Amino acid sequence: MNISDVENLAELAKLELSQEEKEAMLHDMEGILGYVKQIESVDVGDIEAEYPIHNIWREDTKDLREFSRDIIVEQFPNSQPARLNSRSGGDGIFLKVKKIL
Amino acid sequence: MIDLKNLTIKKARQALDAKEFSAVELAQAYLDEINSKNKELNVYLEVFDDVLEQAKSADERIAKGESSPLLGIPLAIKDNILICGKTFSSASIILQNYVASYDATVIVKLKKQGAIFLGRTNMDDSAMGGSTENSAYGVTKNPHDTSRVAGGSSGGSIVAVASDMALGALGSDTGGSVREPAAFCGIVGMKPTYGRVSRYGLMALGSSLDCIGPAAKNVEDTEIILNAISGSDILDSTTITDTTYPKVSMKKEITIGVPWDLVNAKGVDEKVKENFKYSMEKLQSLGCKVVDISIKNIDMALAVYYIIMPAEASTNLSRIDGMRYGYSADGKTFWDVYKNSRGKGFGKEVRRRILIGTYVLSAGYYDAYYGKAQKIRAMLKQEFAKAFEAVDFIATPTIPFVAWKIGEKTDPLSMYLADIFTITANIVGVPAISIPSGFSEVEGLPAQAGKKLPLGIQFMASHGAEEMLFEIGKKFESIKDNQE
Known part of the structure; x- marks a missing residue:
């Protein structure tokens, strides 16, 4: 591995890292990946990995969950109650999305 | 009072x-x-x-x-x-x-x-x-x-x-x-x-x-x-019911399997081994049969774990983006907000594991790491099922050494090694319990600690057999001098 591998992974994982941290991560990752690499030595023969994943359905009924809509809305990073109210016009709730383009 | x-x-x-x-x-x-x-x-x-x-x-x-x-x-x-x-x-x-x-x-x-x-x-x-x-x-x-x-x-x-x-x-x-x-x-x-x-x-x-x-x-x-x-839940489709796994009952003579190869591995403190051996002798004196078992690839469990866990963690944490909830950092573009929020908001170990997870899941490495780890996991499951045909419990120490000094372990890998006995139960999905098994004398402890730090013994049982764990656990607790 080298620094550009770390940069590539950080880009894929959407993590901003400082130069210093990239170097530290490179060192740590080499150690950890070096350790886990020992699984190479295991002969797995023709065993298949188990993925016990299957669909489980429930009745499509309302009110299965109790949750607070207010708490969710309050926590949108840009939500501000006063502004929400002034623009909501009636009982709909307006969510302001950050202008980033 | x-x-x-x-x-x-x-x-x-x-x-x-x-x-x-x-x-x-x-x-x-x-x-x-x-x-x-x-x-x-x-x-x-x-x-x-x-x-x-x-x-x-x-x-x-x-x-x-x-x-x-x-x-x-x-x-x-x-x-x-x-x-x-x-x-x-x-x-x-x-x-x-x-x-x-x-x-x-x-x-x-x-x-x-x-x-x-x-x-x-x-x-x-x-x-x-x-x-x-x-x-x-x-x-x-x-x-x-x-x-x-x-x-x-x-x-x-x-x-x-x-x-x-x-x-x-x-x-x-x-x-x-x-x-x-x-x-x-x-x-x-x-x-x-x-x-x-x-x-x-x-x-x-x-x-x-x-x-x-x-x-x-x-x-x-x-x-x-x-x-x-406990109990099945419509909101978590992975929950089990009482009939998901066949009911197992204790053998006439309670049989405890010990993977001695793992217990005696390098890196396990001598005092931990001594304490564990003493616990096993005590269980024998209570009429339990203790047998040596060998679980192929159990020594690979830690490596398997530190591939699967970061892979799943990096996937799970991708939902946290600084957009909908939680900490949000400024940035010029959409992706900058994403990267800055995640870079500043996640702790160092979290960032490290996200990177490891991203690596083992990336094209070109997937088969060698994640794919292979899942196959070894399947093998371990089979090995455990086989072992539980012969024994009621698998016992190990819970920890390979006593609690370390704050700040002592700076290398993440050395900290991961503390999980050597516990991770297998998560990999194969069986229940496990840790019970205090006494103390280890440690030099240089302050007087208040009485120069001793606690140790634990771990019992694992077949899928669904928590009741058996409680039974052996109470039996083990009945050994009075454990606490000495």
């Missing part, structure tokens, strides 16, 4: 029902204890302001003649389990001001029983770590020696119980995060069968490994908490 030191959930239940003390009095006793100890030990990230109100309504229910095992019992809850209306940070920066908008299923169940939630407890950031040193809010200290770690990631919940700041607690266990700190601090901690307890409302780390687990002072109390929180 209520004698908190010798109080158990069972005794408290009897005293509450007999009106020897009220739930309010009991809760107040714990609040006083928290008040005097929390600053030093750093157990609770928040003590709830409605504890006495909760206790008051428990008293009202008791006055009406109601009783349930946990009615009025004060519990500590790990900060990665949602309680509606309460802050939920997962001990991270990225969720520091997040307020839960619903109750986790375990919380719903505990509320129905009338349990009291004292507060939310410290942990490693996003449950990643084995010492709580990764918490964004400071390390939780070991009550036996405050210069040492409590273990983790459920360190706060465990110390709450170990230092009389709660009567019982909930943690979560992905690779040993309940059992390892329980052993470090001298209490009982359990990881149930995968799917036994609903994870709806638990922050996901490694979804094929995560379990919510109880911690308490003894096996009986642990059983009471597990019974209160």
Whole structure:
């Protein structure tokens, strides 16, 4: 591995890292990946990995969950109650999305 | 004065029902204890302001003649389990001001029983770590020696119980995060069968490994908490029912298998081995048969774990983006907001594991790492199933060494090695319990610790066989000189 591998992974994982941290991560990752690499030595023969994943359905009924809509809305990073109210016009709730383009 | 030191959930239940003390009095006793100890030990990230109100309504229910095992019992809850209306940070920066908008299923169940939630407890950031040193809010200290770690990631919940700041607690266990700190601090901690307890409302780390687990002072109390929180849940499709796994019963002569190769591996402290051997002799004297078992590739479990867990963690944490909730950092473009929020909001160990997970899942490496690890996992499952045909339990020490000094382990890999005995149960999905097995003398400990630090023994049983674990656990506890 080298620094550009770390940069590539950080880009894929959407993590901003400082130069210093990239170097530290490179060192740590080499150690950890070096350790886990020992699984190479295991002969797995023709065993298949188990993925016990299957669909489980429930009745499509309302009110299965109790949750607070207010708490969710309050926590949108840009939500501000006063502004929400002034623009909501009636009982709909307006969510302001950050202008980033 | 209520004698908190010798109080158990069972005794408290009897005293509450007999009106020897009220739930309010009991809760107040714990609040006083928290008040005097929390600053030093750093157990609770928040003590709830409605504890006495909760206790008051428990008293009202008791006055009406109601009783349930946990009615009025004060519990500590790990900060990665949602309680509606309460802050939920997962001990991270990225969720520091997040307020839960619903109750986790375990919380719903505990509320129905009338349990009291004292507060939310410290942990490693996003449950990643084995010492709580990764918490964004400071390390939780070991009550036996405050210069040492409590273990983790459920360190706060465990110390709450170990230092009389709660009567019982909930943690979560992905690779040993309940059992390892329980052993470090001298209490009982359990990881149930995968799917036994609903994870709806638990922050996901490694979804094929995560379990919510109880911690308490003894096996009986642990059983009471597990019974209160277990059960299938329509909101968690991985939950199991009583018939998911065939019922197993104990052999006529209780048989305990020990993978001695692993116990005697390099890196396991001599005093831990001695203590474990002594425990096995004691069990033999109680009539248990102890046999040597060999589980092929059990020595690979740690490597398998540190591929699968980061892979799943990096996937799970991709939902946290600084856009919809949690910490949000500024940036010029959409992706800058994303990257800055995640880069600054996640702790270092979390960022490290996200990178590792991204690496082992990336095209070109997937087959060699994640794919291969899943195959070894399948082999290990078969090996365990085979082993459990011959034995009732598999026993190991819980921890390979005693709690380390805060800041001593700077290399992440050396910390990962603490999980060597606990991770296998998560990989194969079987239940496991850690029980105090005595102490190890350690030089240079402060006088208050009595020169000793706790050790633990771990029992694993077949899928669905928690009851058997409680049975062997109570048997083991009956050996009096364990605590000497």
